[in-house]
Amino acid sequence: MDFYNQLGQVAIGSRLRMLTDKITADAAGIYQLYGIDMQPKWFPVFYALSQGEEKTITGIAKEIRHSHPSVSKIIREMIKKGYVSEKKDTADGRKNVVRLSPKGRAITEKIKDSYTDVGAAIAAISAQSRHDLWQAIEEWEFLLEQETLLKRVKTQKLERENEKVQLIDYTPAYHAAFKALNEEWISTYFKMEAADYKALDNPDKYILDKGGFIIVALYEGQPVGVCALIKMKDPDYDYELAKMAVSPTVQGKGIGWLLGQAVLEKARAQGAAKVYLESNTRLKPAITLYHKLGFQKVVGRITPYERCNIQMECIL
Structure with a gap:
């Protein structure tokens, strides 16, 4: 176990698979002990059918x-063994x-008899254990149904990468990056x-000097994202969110969200009540x-952009 202890919790899948393999190997031996010719993987399907009802x-x-393909394969194997019979559903001939x-x-x-003996053996193991494995499995299943391990890892990855992002106010040193x-x-x-060239060629005149702002996102010290807040002369809106751009090399790291x-x-x-965008x-x-940021669709405004x-x- 030194290998898995060294890896720690990141090897949980491999550790559980090793435990499953060990129990499955014993299950095959247990079936032989009771003179039962059955594969361990058939048991859930067998038990579901053992109640006597016809099922799809x-x-x-x-x-x-279990997945439909997995159950279908097991049923085919059990039919071949002679343990399961199949027929058309009288209520729906397609099934x-x-x-x-x-x-x-x-x-x-x-x-x-094996149910009784296996149950007693499991109870004995539980009595010797400090932790209730069955309860722990139920808890893990519930938690993973709420949010999968993959989604949780994606969140951790995003949070770790976000630590490398620094958001700063625009300075002329970042003009080339803002435009590019x-x-x-x-x-x-x-x-x-034309409206793009005006703002990108001279952001001081068309954005900053009019009361607007530009935020620059640095990833590991390099400018990889920008977003402008343009002051609007409009009775309905205070600012326009515009010129948001993130380099394709860092997309997927949540930089747009941070900007x-x-x-x-x-x-x-600045005391703004509403922000507009196109x-x-x-x-x-x-x-x-x-x-996700809280924007909702509106209609009926004049825009300088064809796109x-x-x-x-x-x-806000």
Whole structure:
């Protein structure tokens, strides 16, 4: 066990698989002990059918929480062994129902004593243990149903990578990055327009000097994302969130989310009540991000951009 102790909890899958393999090997021996010719992997399906009811493969899969293909394969193997019979469902001819054959039902009597003895053996192991494995498994299953291990790891990965991100106020030293990052994404999906060149060529004149702000995201010290907050002369809105761009090399690290949050917080600090933005529904990840930040669709405003086909607002 030194290898697994050294790896620690990151090897939980391998450790559980090793325990499963050990118990499964013993299960095969237990069946032989009681004169039962059955594979351990068949047991959940066998037990579900041992209650005497006809069932569909879909129903069995749902009951024992296995995949449909897995249950279907086991049923095929048990039919070949002669333990299961299959026929068309009388209520729905498109479906097949299965049940234990006489040969399969005979096993239900032979296996009863093993239930008693295995249960007693497991109880003895539990009595010698400091932890209730069965209860722990139930707790883990419940928690993983709420949020999968994959999703939890993605969250941890994102949080770790976010620690490498630094958000700073724009300075002229980042003008080239501000322009290049925006030109890159605009040119990838659309075409540069006159309004783009005005803001990107002279952000001081068209954004900062008019009461706006630009936030720059640094990843490991390098500028990889930008977002502007443009002051609006509009009775309905205080600022426009615009010119958000993140380098493709760091997309998926949550930098857009951090920039959006920072810009909205900047707007709140200025006493703003509403923030406006323009986008295009072709940019699905961006639209998803805006919704996550609290933006909702609005209509009926004049825009200087040909590519704009959706307008949104965020009430702060």
